[in-house]
Amino acid sequence: MGVPMPSEVKSSERQFEVQWDPHDPAEANTYPEVVAAIREQCPVTWSTGRWSVHDSGFWLMTRYKDVRAAGLDWKLYSSAGGAAPLQFDLEVFRNGFLETDPPLHTKMREAVTPFFLAPALEQHEDGIRKIIDELIDEAVAASPVDFVETYALSLPSRIFFELFLHEDPEEIRFTIDIVRGLLKDMASAAELAPKLQAWCAVAIQKRKDRGERDDMVGVIAHMGSDDFPVTDEMRIETLMLLIMAGMETTANGLGAVIHTFATNPDARREMANATPDQITKAVDEFLRFSSPVPAAGRTLTEDTVVHGCPMKKGERVTLNWLSANHDPEVFPNPDVLDLSRNASQHLAFGVGYHKCLGMHLAKREMRLTIEALSKLRVFELVPGAEINYRNGPARGLMSLPVICAR
Ligand code: HEM
Numbered sequence: 001m002g003v004p005m006p007s008e009v010k011s012s013e014r015q016f017e018v019q020w021d022p023h024d025p026a027e028a029n030t031y032p033e034v035v036a037a038i039r040e041q042c043p044v045t046w047s048t049g050r051w052s053v054h055d056s057g058f059w060l061m062t063r064y065k066d067v068r069a070a071g072l073d074w075k076l077y078s079s080a081g082g083a084a085p086l087q088f089d090l091e092v093f094r095n096g097f098l099e100t101d102p103p104l105h106t107k108m109r110e111a112v113t114p115f116f117l118a119p120a121l122e123q124h125e126d127g128i129r130k131i132i133d134e135l136i137d138e139a140v141a142a143s144p145v146d147f148v149e150t151y152a153l154s155l156p157s158r159i160f161f162e163l164f165l166h167e168d169p170e171e172i173r174f175t176i177d178i179v180r181g182l183l184k185d186m187a188s189a190a191e192l193a194p195k196l197q198a199w200c201a202v203a204i205q206k207r208k209d210r211g212e213r214d215d216m217v218g219v220i221a222h223m224g225s226d227d228f229p230v231t232d233e234m235r236i237e238t239l240m241l242l243i244m245a246g247m248e249t250t251a252n253g254l255g256a257v258i259h260t261f262a263t264n265p266d267a268r269r270e271m272a273n274a275t276p277d278q279i280t281k282a283v284d285e286f287l288r289f290s291s292p293v294p295a296a297g298r299t300l301t302e303d304t305v306v307h308g309c310p311m312k313k314g315e316r317v318t319l320n321w322l323s324a325n326h327d328p329e330v331f332p333n334p335d336v337l338d339l340s341r342n343a344s345q346h347l348a349f350g351v352g353y354h355k356c357l358g359m360h361l362a363k364r365e366m367r368l369t370i371e372a373l374s375k376l377r378v379f380e381l382v383p384g385a386e387i388n389y390r391n392g393p394a395r396g397l398m399s400l401p402v403i404c405a406r
Contacts (some may be wrong), residue, residue: 007130016042016100021049022085028391035323044309052087057082058316062323064330071351081299093193097287108173115216127163142380147258147402156250200239246358252292252396262381272374282339285364288346289337294395321347378405
């Protein structure tokens with residue numbers, strides 16, 4: 001659909017109806033405008049678009065207040081039926097604890113949480129800086145270069161595989177291709193999921209055989225107790241979630257930074273002279289503005305009524321983080337990227353029990369990237385380059401041809 005017209009307002013129970021498909025590639029570039037138009041006309045909308053291969057018809061929430069309230073109410077808005085806006089087959093592939101509810105969710109999450117908190121991340125700071133430097137060296141040597149492919153997509157995967165999983169670099173190439181394919185479309189997901197499952201099973205088994213419990217995979221391999229029984233399938237799903245959740249998501253957050261820097265020299269200069277607090281603030285604004293994970297899916301566990309819309313048990317609801325992050329009631333002039341804005345209440349990482357586990361890692365990667373790129377002598381978009389977006393569970397730049405020099 002394009003921007004919905006007032007004539008699409010219904011007088012029936014479903015007050016406002018649109019045909020909106022969350023992953024429509026044709027709408028990747030205009031996604032923010034389309035959801036803004038829906039938000040302005042009706043806070044809760046019925047979309048006749050698809051939410052899985054077989055199913056269509058779902059509620060779409062777009063205003064900050066409603067999206068936040070629903071995200072916090074996990075009992076009513078359950079993640080156990082899947083948390084993707086366009087849901088893949090949970091029999092083939094379940095996104096670990098992201099697609100479960102408490103208490104099971106929380107026990108599994110707690111087991112791996114320490115690896116994503118400040119003390120653990122502090123130890124990776126030098127390693128992250130080293131990878132950033134290497135990738136910038138590669139980009140400078142290859143300039144003009146696609147900075148999305150060379151940098152934004154490579155950084156999160158190298159950090160995760162090298163620093164968190166301690167895996168052989170040769171293994172990295174093979175698994176990264178799988179992860180990218182999995183995020184591309186549902187057909188790829190069905191085909192590639194077993195390959196990543198098999199890879200995770202071997203990594204877990206290795207830790208079990210050696211009795212290794214110290215690193216993240218070792219903790220996953222040994223998690224569980226009598227009152228918290230864990231199957232091998234749950235272990236594999238947990239590792240798959242951790243591998244996949246931070247790749248394209250972070251790449252798209254980095255994409256917002258590199259796009260701004262390549263097209264707005266003043267913003268890059270401003271960041272070169274910024275204090276650490278100002279950079280932290282800017283990271284939140286980049287996240288709010290770009291909202292790299294635009295939406296999440298939930299399933300209603302009871303009938304409810306929101307803004308007069310009668311929502312039924314079992315129906316699907318999409319919480320649109322991107323739209324909420326552009327709600328003018330909370331963020332004045334929401335479509336302006338203002339690096340001095342206090343945007344810390346954004347919902348780019350979700351809210352409540354499922355709030356992003358990797359948020360501090362992602363923010364660190366963005367902060368260190370801002371620091372490194374603002375020191376470059378040259379960082380400019382190749383003149384005439386076209387900017388296009390990809391849609392999917394994560395939305396971001398397809399490519400960004402850049403001229404760069406140290
Ligand atoms: C800019 C980068 C990132 C963004 C925008 C992002 C966004 C999100 C969002 C919106 C959710 C909540 C989904 C829901 O409620 O259904 C989430 C959950 C999650 N994210 Fe991230 N994420 C990012 C990076 C990362 C990284 C680096 C990791 C590290 C592995 C990660 C791991 C996770 C995990 C494990 C969950 C599930 C949490 C739970 O269910 O308790 N994310 N993320």
